Amino acid sequence: AQTVTQSQPEMSVQEAETVTLSCTYDTSENNYYLFWYKQPPSRQMILVIRQEAYKQQNATENRFSVNFQKAAKSFSLKISDSQLGDTAMYFCVNDMRFGAGTRLTVKP
Amino acid sequence: EAGVAQSPRYKIIEKRQSVAFWCNPISGHATLYWYQQILGQGPKLLIQFQNNGVVDDSQLPKDRFSAERLKGVDSTLKIQPAKLEDSAVYLCASIRTLWDTEAFFGQGTRLTVV
Numbered sequence: 001a002q003t004v005t006q007s008q009p010e011m012s013v014q015e016a017e018t019v020t021l022s023c024t025y026d027t028s029e030n031n032y033y034l035f036w037y038k039q040p041p042s043r044q045m046i047l048v049i050r051q052e053a054y055k056q057q058n059a060t061e062n063r064f065s066v067n068f069q070k071a072a073k074s075f076s077l078k079i080s081d082s083q084l085g086d087t088a089m090y091f092c093v094n095d096m097r098f099g100a101g102t103r104l105t106v107k108p
Numbered sequence: 109e110a111g112v113a114q115s116p117r118y119k120i121i122e123k124r125q126s127v128a129f130w131c132n133p134i135s136g137h138a139t140l141y142w143y144q145q146i147l148g149q150g151p152k153l154l155i156q157f158q159n160n161g162v163v164d165d166s167q168l169p170k171d172r173f174s175a176e177r178l179k180g181v182d183s184t185l186k187i188q189p190a191k192l193e194d195s196a197v198y199l200c201a202s203i204r205t206l207w208d209t210e211a212f213f214g215q216g217t218r219l220t221v222v
Contacts, residue, residue, distance in 0.1 A: 006150075033209050043197060045151075045213035052209075091150055096141055096201075096211065098150035 002027045004092050006099035013082045014107050020067075021077045021102045023092030029053075034068070035093040036077045038086075039101075048090070051075065082106045110134065114200050114214035122222055126188035129217045133182070133202030139163075141211070142175055142185050143199040151199055157183060190221045 003026045013019035025034065036048040051059045051068050058066050063083075067076045075094075079086055087106045092099040113132040121127050133140050138159050143151035154173065156163040160180040168175065172191070177183040187194055197216040 004150075035209075043216050045199070045201070045211075047210055050209055096156070097153060098143075100150045 002029075002095045002097045004094050004097055004099035006092055006102050008102045009100070010103045010105070012105040012107055013079075015082055015084060017082055018078060018080045019082055019104065021079075021090050021092075021104065023075045023077070023099055025073050025075060025092070025094045025099075027073070027094055029095070032095060034066075034075045036064070036066070036075075037091045037093055037098075038088045039091065040088040045091075049077065079104075084108060112200055112202055112212050112214035114198075114217055116217055117215065118218050118220075120220045120222060121190055123192055124189040126186065127190055127219060128184050128186045129198050129200075129219075131183045131185070131200030131214060133200070134204075134212055137202035137204050137212070138180070139203045139205065140177060140183050141201040142183070143201065144194075145197045145199055145216070147196070154185070187219075190219075192221050195219055195221045 005024045032053045034051045038046045038048050049059050049061045049064050051066050058068050063080045065078045084106050089101045089103050091101045115130050119127055140157045142154045144154055145151040154168045155165040155175045157177045160177050173187055175185045197218050199216045200214045201211045203211045
């Protein structure tokens with residue numbers, strides 16, 4: 001069964017700084033997708049970024065980028081120029097299975 | 109397009125009572141998921157439907173939870189009887205096909221069992 005591990009329950013970062021959230025996963029699939037979702041206090045789950053496993057190039061969406069290491073089964077999220085609106089829970093997802101989440105707080 | 113609709117938004121019941129949640133996915137979305145999200149934790153997948161068939165219900169506590177999607181469109185999740193530990197947010201999500209890459213989520217139903 002697929003498992004997703006996020007080892008950082010909480011993190012904080014100063015506004016405009018950069019932060020990296022970690023994720024490891026386990027899968028027996030050859031091709032698969034990985035996602036980062038954001039859940040603000042409103043509870044609405046929002047897709048941040050996605051990565052297809054057969055693509056070697058790391059995905060980038062504006063201030064968000066990933067470091068995908070397929071052999072190590074690692075999938076970290078980097079947020080650059082952090083903004084107050086980035087404060088939320090962040091979930092790493094594989095095959096619609098969620099990690100435990102990292103609570104990110106951006107401080108002014 | 110309209111998003112994933114869930115109702116009710118909030119529900120408070122006493123333990124041993126029954127409760128049902130409803131989800132209407134985005135039109136044309138064949139795959140539907142139900143999740144249980146306990147406060148401070150990540151969502152736990154309870155059941156996955158493909159049209160009106162169950163793909164995965166390995167984490168559904170079948171002694172008290174049931175779910176159906178009879179016409180392959182909207183879905184209901186039922187708990188009977190409820191326990192205190194069932195207090196959680198129940199999220200519904202849908203994707204167009206199994207090969208689609210973005211899931212759309214409803215705002216969830218917050219259940220409190222007292």
